[in-house]
Amino acid sequence: MLRGGLRIGTTAIGLVALALCLTAAPLAADAQEEAKVPRIGYLSPRPGPSHFDEAFRQGLHELGYVEGKNIIIDYRYAAWAWERLPVLAAELVRSKVDILVATGGNATALAAKSATSTIPIVFTTADPVRGGLVASLARPGGNITGVNILTLELNVKRLQLLKEAVPEAVRVAVLVNPTSPTSGLALKDMEGAAHSLGVGLLVQQVRDQKELPNAYSKMTRERAQALAVMNDPLFLAQREQIVALAARSHLPAVYEFREFADVGGLMSYGTSISEMYRRVATYVDKILKGAKPGELPVEQPTKIELVINLKTAKALGLTIPQSILLRADEVIQ
Numbered sequence: 001m002l003r004g005g006l007r008i009g010t011t012a013i014g015l016v017a018l019a020l021c022l023t024a025a026p027l028a029a030d031a032q033e034e035a036k037v038p039r040i041g042y043l044s045p046r047p048g049p050s051h052f053d054e055a056f057r058q059g060l061h062e063l064g065y066v067e068g069k070n071i072i073i074d075y076r077y078a079a080w081a082w083e084r085l086p087v088l089a090a091e092l093v094r095s096k097v098d099i100l101v102a103t104g105g106n107a108t109a110l111a112a113k114s115a116t117s118t119i120p121i122v123f124t125t126a127d128p129v130r131g132g133l134v135a136s137l138a139r140p141g142g143n144i145t146g147v148n149i150l151t152l153e154l155n156v157k158r159l160q161l162l163k164e165a166v167p168e169a170v171r172v173a174v175l176v177n178p179t180s181p182t183s184g185l186a187l188k189d190m191e192g193a194a195h196s197l198g199v200g201l202l203v204q205q206v207r208d209q210k211e212l213p214n215a216y217s218k219m220t221r222e223r224a225q226a227l228a229v230m231n232d233p234l235f236l237a238q239r240e241q242i243v244a245l246a247a248r249s250h251l252p253a254v255y256e257f258r259e260f261a262d263v264g265g266l267m268s269y270g271t272s273i274s275e276m277y278r279r280v281a282t283y284v285d286k287i288l289k290g291a292k293p294g295e296l297p298v299e300q301p302t303k304i305e306l307v308i309n310l311k312t313a314k315a316l317g318l319t320i321p322q323s324i325l326l327r328a329d330e331v332i333q
Contacts, residue, residue: 053277161306202219208234238262243265262307
């Protein structure tokens with residue numbers, strides 16, 4: 001009986017141990033699975049969340065990612081303090097994110113690139129080759145890739161459209177943020193186009209939104225006849241003020257994104273920036289699935305939108321030529 005009892009006890013102990021192992025295995029697997037939830041570092045020059053961030057999250061959602069469940073996003077906003085971008089990028093690198101998403105232009109992407117040569121970086125910016133971010137669009141190389149929002153390349157076309165809409169304009173003001181790393185390249189392109197169009201440029205530099213009213217006052221004093229607003233995330237964020245000041249100054253203006261035309265800007269010619277942010281999510285997905293960023297070609301937009309605001313044209317006493325209206329993707333009445 002003692003031996004029998006001993007045998008039963010040993011068997012019982014073995015069964016208990018086996019049960020514990022079977023119970024622990026799923027728990028260990030769950031813990032391991034939880035530890036694998038990818039973390040995305042999201043760097044932006046803006047003061048806080050915007051609808052562009054929402055477009056990025058929507059792109060992730062369409063690919064099966066749910067923030068806080070199977071993906072974590074760690075946000076950093078510089079509040080237009082450009083000197084903070086390298087500091088915030090370094091913070092994200094130290095927190096060991098799996099991917100660094102650099103939004104809002106060349107300065108953000110350069111800060112991310114300077115912070116790490118190993119963590120994959122996905123950017124949204126203008127002309128990444130001329131901006132010194134990648135070796136080529138087809139094979140960016142290193143740990144970086146992303147979406148080219150085609151702003152520098154379209155500056156010349158915007159000036160041509162403005163001249164076509166306001167043929168009598170020979171003095172065109174150009175609103176530019178000199179702190180942008182690509183501002184020099186943009187102005188060089190514009191100056192070449194202006195010469196061929198017989199237009200003189202009045203460059204107005206604005207580093208902060210507080211400088212905007214003075215810039216418009218100077219445009220008026222120097223008798224500008226039209227306005228081209230250059231690419232800059234600060235200008236996009238302050239689009240309502242910029243458009244209102246253009247209306248008050250009676251200046252026909254061309255902008256890069258439809259968000260300006262939507263709030264009363266005369267016309268815009270450029271990519272859909274919300275779509276570009278949504279496309280960034282596809283790069284995040286590919287990299288999480290094993291793709292190397294340096295081997296992923298930088299995406300070029302396939303559609304350029306021309307949006308005309310006829311209500312604004314009427315307020316300016318301006319007749320938009322039929323040649324432009326026929327090319328418009330959307331006409332706001």
